[in-house]
Every structure is written in structure tokens, then in C-alpha cells.
Amino acid sequence: MNRKFDExxxxxxxxxxxxxxxxxEHMPIIDYHCHLQPKEICENKQFEDIGExxxxxxxxxWRAMRTFGIDEKYITGNETSYYEKYMEFAKxxxxxxxxxxxxxxxxxxKRFFGIDEPLGPDNAQEIYDRTxxxxxxxSITPRWCMEISNxxxxxxxxxxVDDLHYHIAMQKDETLKTRVITAFRPDKAMFxxxxxxxxxxxxxxxxxxxxxxxxxxxxxxxxxxxxxxxxITGTTVSDDGIPDFTWADASEEEIEAIFQKACRGEAISKxxxxxxxxxxxxxxxxxxxxxxxxxxxxIGTYLDxxxxxxxxxxxxxxxxxxxxxxxxxSVGELLNRLxxxxxxxxxxxxxxxxxxxENYAILAAGFCEKGVKAKVQLGAPWWFHDQIYGIDxxxxxxxxxxxxxxxVGMLTDSRSFLSYPRHELYRRVLCNFLGELVERxxxxxxxxxxxxxxxxxxxxxxxxxxxxx
Numbered sequence: 307m308n309r310k311f312d313e314x315x316x317x318x319x320x321x322x323x324x325x326x327x328x329x330x331e332h333m334p335i336i337d338y339h340c341h342l343q344p345k346e347i348c349e350n351k352q353f354e355d356i357g358e359x360x361x362x363x364x365x366x367x368w369r370a371m372r373t374f375g376i377d378e379k380y381i382t383g384n385e386t387s388y389y390e391k392y393m394e395f396a397k398x399x400x401x402x403x404x405x406x407x408x409x410x411x412x413x414x415x416k417r418f419f420g421i422d423e424p425l426g427p428d429n430a431q432e433i434y435d436r437t438x439x440x441x442x443x444x445s446i447t448p449r450w451c452m453e454i455s456n457x458x459x460x461x462x463x464x465x466x467v468d469d470l471h472y473h474i475a476m477q478k479d480e481t482l483k484t485r486v487i488t489a490f491r492p493d494k495a496m497f498x499x500x501x502x503x504x505x506x507x508x509x510x511x512x513x514x515x516x517x518x519x520x521x522x523x524x525x526x527x528x529x530x531x532x533x534x535x536x537x538i539t540g541t542t543v544s545d546d547g548i549p550d551f552t553w554a555d556a557s558e559e560e561i562e563a564i565f566q567k568a569c570r571g572e573a574i575s576k577x578x579x580x581x582x583x584x585x586x587x588x589x590x591x592x593x594x595x596x597x598x599x600x601x602x603x604x605i606g607t608y609l610d611x612x613x614x615x616x617x618x619x620x621x622x623x624x625x626x627x628x629x630x631x632x633x634x635x636s637v638g639e640l641l642n643r644l645x646x647x648x649x650x651x652x653x654x655x656x657x658x659x660x661x662x663x664e665n666y667a668i669l670a671a672g673f674c675e676k677g678v679k680a681k682v683q684l685g686a687p688w689w690f691h692d693q694i695y696g697i698d699x700x701x702x703x704x705x706x707x708x709x710x711x712x713x714v715g716m717l718t719d720s721r722s723f724l725s726y727p728r729h730e731l732y733r734r735v736l737c738n739f740l741g742e743l744v745e746r747x748x749x750x751x752x753x754x755x756x757x758x759x760x761x762x763x764x765x766x767x768x769x770x771x772x773x774x775x
Contacts, residue, residue: 332456335726336459339602344486357390368623368624466492490599521585544599595651715765
């Protein structure tokens with residue numbers, strides 16, 4: 307049995323190996339959606355150890371550790387060190403066969419630290435000592451991680467009320483080799499049923515420098531912030547989460563009444579929530595269109611499933627799940643209403659419900675437009691699907707229904723600066739899939755054409771689609 311990292315990982319056919327090593331392997335990375343902290347990039351944070359780099363904010367690892375019954379103090383607890391958390395994690399890593407965490411960790415150890423043996427409890431101390439020494443000697447920082455990974459552009463994700471002061475500083479920093487922009491994420495303005503909506507409207511008004519006492523005024527404030535985000539970083543990226551959404555029509559008067567109830571902290575019904583979300587997404591789509599933004603819709607999140615532990619540990623700590631209550635028809639109606647107004651922006655649909663992947667690919671293909679390639683498209687396999695099986699499954703399912711060659715490729719959706727090998731894994735699975743088609747006789751247009759397809763998916767499509775020039 308092999309006991310070292312295999313450079314032919316996922317490449318099971320000759321054509322796939324050729325495509326990866328010749329066309330994909332050395333392409334720059336454009337990470338157009340992630341949750342990295344601008345502060346850490348701006349200040350070029352010096353990491354303490356690999357425990358911090360792996361376990362400070364990775365809900366994938368936290369979820370896995372909980373399944374083994376590991377005490378929460380070694381997961382999100384403040385009373386234990388990153389060294390202690392790392393040692394607990396190392397105990398379970400050899401047991402994670404078939405889980406993407408295993409191969410992600412292997413890739414990260416190899417690419418950033420040159421370690422090609424598997425981590426486990428027997429060598430955890432040795433690998434800890436080696437990596438800690440390298441972190442200090444090489445001054446391993448966020449910028450070092452991005453540069454060694456050939457990352458050309460990163461888009462962090464900020465709320466409309468963020469003043470973007472770290473982004474402002476980075477725009478002036480000539481030593482920063484990776485371009486850093488931000489994505490506009492207005493979720494808090496859409497979640498009218500959540501506590502604190504009224505307080506958030508006050509914060510939005512303060513950030514925009516205008517009163518926010520009505521639905522129309524809220525939209526005006528959001529557009530002012532949208533323009534500010536673009537002015538500061540040159541971004542064209544938005545990001546909207548859609549958990550549990552059913553399209554529901556409402557009059558302007560009804561939407562205003564719902565808005566006022568939410569601002570007062572009064573309970574709104576499920577029907578009112580759907581009416582408000584429908585109106586909000588419709589207005590935001592028009593706003594993105596007239597301001598040259600790409601609308602990214604993250605569909606099918608089920609947030610805070612284990613409310614007892616969310617209350618104890620906090621949100622975004624590994625208790626979110628996938629959901630199937632958002633119907634394709636509802637998303638389709640949003641796209642349809644925007645199309646009727648000639649106001650449909652470029653749109654990427656990320657489907658968290660794997661059983662609906664094909665249906666969203668079909669939906670996207672129904673909203674094409676002359677002169678715009680892939681105006682609406684299926685997004686990269688997202689969140690729980692960004693692993694070998696999920697990536698391969700999407701290629702096999704969606705390429706039958708929407709041209710794979712038009713895809714804008716992979717993103718990390720990560721809080722870790724060690725996560726860039728996820729792009730490598732995607733590219734390996736992509737090349738292996740295409741290689742299979744060639745060797746089965748399903749593609750015979752030649753290496754040159756196929757090489758273009760690979761490089762477009764890895765790099766050129768995303769630059770063109772978002773206008774990252």
C-alpha cells in the first residue's frame with residue numbers, strides 16, 4: 307500500500323493526466339467567493355502553528371470531530387490551545403477515509419509544507435514540530451499562502467454596512483501581489499423575520515448616510531453601498547443566500563407593511579416572509595443589473611439545525627445543513643420576472659440540494675441572451691458538494707444539460723488560507739472526467755480544442771464573466 311502522497315491523485319487515465327499536467331496544473335487561481343478575513347490579509351497575520359491554520363474557523367473539521375465524540379473544548383473552546391486541538395484532530399484523520407477532509411489535509415501538507423506522508427497520531431508531534439518551524443522560518447502568512455498558490459484574485463465577502471477600511475488600505479498597498487476585492491452580501495436586509503432587523507436598518511442608514519424608514523429607502527441605501535463597494539475595490543460580485551424560499555406576489559403596500567412590522571420587531575407570518583423575500587430578491591436583481599454586478603444565489607441552506615448547540619457554541623460553527631424546500635420554480639419565477647423587465651443580471655445558481663442539480667442546470671439554460679455567454683449558469687459544486695464525488699457527479703449530470711465548457715470553475719468558499727488546493731482537486735477531477743470521454747470515443751476534436759476548454763474553465767471564463775481585467 308502506498309504511504310506517500312501520489313502526484314497522480316484522481317488521474318486514472320492517460321488523457322486526463324496529459325490535460326492536467328499540460329493545461330490545468332499551472333493556471334492562476336481566481337477565488338471569486340470565499341470568507342477570508344480582510345484584516346488578516348491587510349495586516350499579513352503571522353500564524354502561530356498548523357493548529358491555528360487548520361482549526362481556527364473550519365466548520366468542516368469541527369463537524370467531523372464532533373461525530374467522533376470529541377469534547378467541544380477541543381473544537382471551538384477557548385480554554386484549549388491550537389496545539390491541543392490539532393493533536394485531537396490528528397487522532398481521527400486516518401479514520402476519515404472517503405471524506406474530503408482527508409485529501410484536503412494531504413494536499414495542504416504537501417503543497418505548503420512539502421510533507422507527503424499521512425498525518426496520524428503516531429507522527430502528529432513530529433509534523434507539528436516541522437510545520438511550526440517552517441511557519442516561523444518562512445514567515446508563513448496569508449500573503450505567502452496566496453502567492454505560493456498562484457492566486458491572482460480573491461473576493462472576500464462583506465455586509466453592506468462594512469466601511470471596507472481594510473480593503474481601502476489594501477488598494478493602496480503596493481506590496482500586495484494578489485488583488486483583493488469584496489462581494490456584496492445583503493442577507494441581513496432580506497431576513498426580515500429575524501430578531502434585530504430594525505437595529506440593522508438603523509446601521510444601514512448610518513453607513514449610507516441617509517434615512518431608512520421604508521422599503522424604498524432601504525433599497526436606496528443598499529444601492530448607495532453597492533456603488534461604494536464597486537468604487538473602493540472594483541468589484542462586480544454579489545452574494546445572496548436563499549434558505550427556504552417560495553415565490554409569493556405582493557403589492558407595494560403589502561411589502562411596506564411587512565417591512566414596518568419587521569422594523570418594530572413584530573412577528574411576520576411565513577407567507578409575509580416569502581412575499582418580502584420575493585420582493586427583495588427581485589429589487590436586488592434589478593439593482594445588480596443596472597450596476598454591472600453578477601448575482602450569485604446560494605440556494606438550499608438549512609441554517610442552525612441543532613439550535614441547542616448553536617446557542618451554546620454560536621452560528622456558522624458546523625450546524626448548518628442542506629435543504630430542499632426552495633423550489634426550482636420559485637427561483638425560476640425570480641429569473642422570469644427580471645427577464646420581463648429586461649433587468650436580469652448575469653446570474654450563478656449554486657444548488658445545495660444535490661438531487662436538484664440537473665434541474666437548476668436546465669433552468670439556467672432557459673435564460674440565455676444574445677451576445678452574452680452563459681448569462682445564467684450552474685455554479686461550482688458548493689459547500690457539502692465541493693469534494694471528489696460531488697464535483698465528478700456535477701460534471702456527469704450537468705454537462706449533459708448545460709455546456710461545461712462555459713463554467714466559471716471552482717471557488718473555495720473557505721475561511722482558511724490553506725484551502726487553495728481545492729482548486730487543484732477540482733482541476734484534477736475535471737481533467738480526469740474529460741479524459742474518460744476522450745478515451746471512450748465521445749470526444750475527438752483534438753488536444754488543442756480540449757486544452758482550450760480546460761484552461762477556459764480553470765481561468766479565462768471567470769475573468770471574462772466577472773470582468774476581472
